[in-house]
Amino acid sequence: MLARALLLALAVAALPGAGCSRKRATPAPAPARSAPSGPPFSVAVEPPTSCAVGAACLARVQVTALGAFHVNREYPYKIALVDSPGVATEQRFTVDSDQRGTVTLTCRPSVAGAGPVTGTLHLSVCSSETCVIEEVPVSVTLPGS
Amino acid sequence: MPTPKLVTLAALLALASCSKKQPAKARAEVAPSSTGGPAGLPAALIGHPAPDFTLKDLDGNEVSLAALRGKLVVLEWFNPECPFVKRSHGKGSLVGLAAKHMATGVAWLAINSGAPGKQGNDLEVNRAAVAQWSLTHPVLRDETGAVGRAYGASNTPHMFVLDSAGKVAYAGAIDNSPDAVGESPTGGTLVNHVEAALSDLAAGRPVATPVTKAYGCGVKYGS
Numbered sequence: 001m002l003a004r005a006l007l008l009a010l011a012v013a014a015l016p017g018a019g020c021s022r023k024r025a026t027p028a029p030a031p032a033r034s035a036p037s038g039p040p041f042s043v044a045v046e047p048p049t050s051c052a053v054g055a056a057c058l059a060r061v062q063v064t065a066l067g068a069f070h071v072n073r074e075y076p077y078k079i080a081l082v083d084s085p086g087v088a089t090e091q092r093f094t095v096d097s098d099q100r101g102t103v104t105l106t107c108r109p110s111v112a113g114a115g116p117v118t119g120t121l122h123l124s125v126c127s128s129e130t131c132v133i134e135e136v137p138v139s140v141t142l143p144g145s
Numbered sequence: 146m147p148t149p150k151l152v153t154l155a156a157l158l159a160l161a162s163c164s165k166k167q168p169a170k171a172r173a174e175v176a177p178s179s180t181g182g183p184a185g186l187p188a189a190l191i192g193h194p195a196p197d198f199t200l201k202d203l204d205g206n207e208v209s210l211a212a213l214r215g216k217l218v219v220l221e222w223f224n225p226e227c228p229f230v231k232r233s234h235g236k237g238s239l240v241g242l243a244a245k246h247m248a249t250g251v252a253w254l255a256i257n258s259g260a261p262g263k264q265g266n267d268l269e270v271n272r273a274a275v276a277q278w279s280l281t282h283p284v285l286r287d288e289t290g291a292v293g294r295a296y297g298a299s300n301t302p303h304m305f306v307l308d309s310a311g312k313v314a315y316a317g318a319i320d321n322s323p324d325a326v327g328e329s330p331t332g333g334t335l336v337n338h339v340e341a342a343l344s345d346l347a348a349g350r351p352v353a354t355p356v357t358k359a360y361g362c363g364v365k366y367g368s
Contacts, residue, residue, distance in 0.1 A: 074323045074358075074360040075323055075324065075360075076322075076323055076324050076329035078329065122324065124228075126362065126363070128363065129263075129264060129365070130226075130227075130264055130362065131227065131228055131229065131361075131362045131363075132228065133228045133229070133232065133324075133325075
């Protein structure tokens with residue numbers, strides 16, 4: 001249920017008409033570091049603003065560790081992508097800070113109307129008390145392809 | 146209602162709970178020379194005698210490392226509530242591994258260095274994990290953390306392989322896939338470092354890769 005809701009919300013966020021810009025995602029405000037009462041992380045999808053056929057465009061999936069949690073630098077963050085006909089993809093994960101990491105998805109549509117690019121983000125965040133390994137559905141619509 | 150330019154979504158699944166139950170005391174005796182603690186200790190132990198210890202298993206039976214001299218020994222730092230341990234035993238490189246090698250005469254000991262009240266310390270949780278994963282090797286309780294610190298065990302799982310002379314021959318990760326399920330191996334090919342070390346030792350060869358960086362949860366030592 002939660003996974004379905006997340007997928008739906010992420011897909012909506014990625015819609016061309018949603019007015020997505022290329023500015024970096026702004027994560028939800030982090031609660032006090034000592035006592036996260038909700039999620040230990042947030043995921044934000046920043047789709048490309050345009051993505052012409054034959055051109056490379058970038059989408060970013062940003063993970064923010066909340067509260068006392070930090071990005072697990074040892075974990076192989078990745079998006080397990082479902083086949084997206086007409087779109088070639090590459091991905092790269094970078095740790096931006098203790099609290100933030102980004103999967104950059106390079107998409108290159110070969111046909112008009114390609115996409116969306118969907119998959120499951122594999123992530124891990126840890127605190128001094130525990131680690132969390134999670135899988136979050138993500139979907140990126142490619143505008144203008 | 147305006148559409149936001151960017152939507153941030155948070156997702157949470159339940160965090161592993163931390164038990165507060167106080168399990169039975171276990172006695173840890175560690176060789177006096179083993180002070181342990183620094184992060185570089187596992188590598189420094191390679192080729193040196195493994196710190197000796199006597200610990201109790203989940204049923205209160207004492208197990209002494211010295212009594213296993215002459216055998217290849219695998220030490221596996223253990224926390225049944227750590228998701229990396231769960232994945233390794235449920236799907237990853239630790240599935241059936243201990244039983245497979247114990248059948249050939251290898252001794253395999255899991256060691257839980259979690260302090261009372263910390264994640265994974267609870268006796269019944271440990272028993273349940275043993276049953277769930279059909280473990281046939283002992284899980285030893287090191288509640289003071291003395292043995293874990295003597296080896297510099299930093300993660301769960303953190304693996305050590307001792308040769309038949311009782312020297313540390315391998316220290317590090319169980320494999321080269323830090324997702325704990327073998328789906329993201331560094332270099333593209335999954336390598337089980339413990340199996341490789343045991344194979345080298347069984348063939349009378351030096352261990353080709355004696356040290357790797359362990360991955361997983363931090364060991365939940367007490368203060």
